[in-house]
Amino acid sequence: MLIQDYLSSEPMRYWNVPASMSAETKRQHLERMIASGSYIWSRKFDGHWARAVIGDGAAALQTRGISKKTGTYGEVQNKVFFWNDVVKAFQNGITVILGEIYLPGYIDRDCGSILRCLDQKALDRQKINKLQWRIFDVLALDGVDMFNTPVEKRVSYIPEVVKRINSPLVFGVEYHEMDEHFFDDLNDIFKEGGEGAVCYKKDAIYISGKRGPHSWDSVKVKQEIASDIDCFIIG
DSSP states (O other): OOHHHHHHOOOOOOOOOOTTSOHHHHHHHHHHHHHHTOEEEEEEOOOEEEEEEEETTEEEEEEEEEOTTTSSEEEOGGGOSSHHHHHHHOOSSOEEEEEEEEOTTSOHHHHHHHHTSOHHHHHHTTSSSOOEEEEEEEEEETTEEOTTSOHHHHGGGHHHHHHHHOOTTEEEOOEEEOOTTHHHHHHHHHHTTOOEEEEEETTOOOOTTSSOSSTTSEEEEEEEEETTEEEEEEO
8 A cells, every 4th residue: 555545544433333222232242242252352541533654755643534624634743742753663664553642631622622723832732731642553564554454463563563652652552352351340440430442353354434344343332321320332
């Protein structure tokens, strides 16, 4: 793929579970996923999706939104303090990294309000609390395309990528086997006020603009409070 192909490719979306599906049916699906031994999961954080594309003389940190002015994905590399470290780390071939920009202690709305500022104002607003980047996927590394590589293999490169960037503002998402401890781990996340988890089938590939070739390849597991009863929501 050419650098422009990466810059213009649509982000993959999570599959949406039908609203008509009961909470019990959703839980049964999760239990089958656990029993299969075919899934991994990571904690879901409240952040602003951002894709780094570096190589062939180009370097951009893109958001999901399409600019009405340019007709291309928005770019925020001039609004964060970690970007120079990212670019310096990858000089051999094209590298594409997915992550979430976030503001420690705040939610996505607060992060987004900074990223919507003009470049210098965005930086000025981070004098005390700087935006950070949490990497959750690697789609290309040093010229090797991994769109068709199973997610379990892709995410295994995260520690190497974070080490190479070597910035106190860049971290990697940790992935875990989806096993018999999953519900206990999920409840611990909810008790801490966390959003939930994202579950991936280990052999799932990355398909731009779609929700994966099969249902349940990648799903978000969140929490809904209804009549003071905690319920799992997948979608």
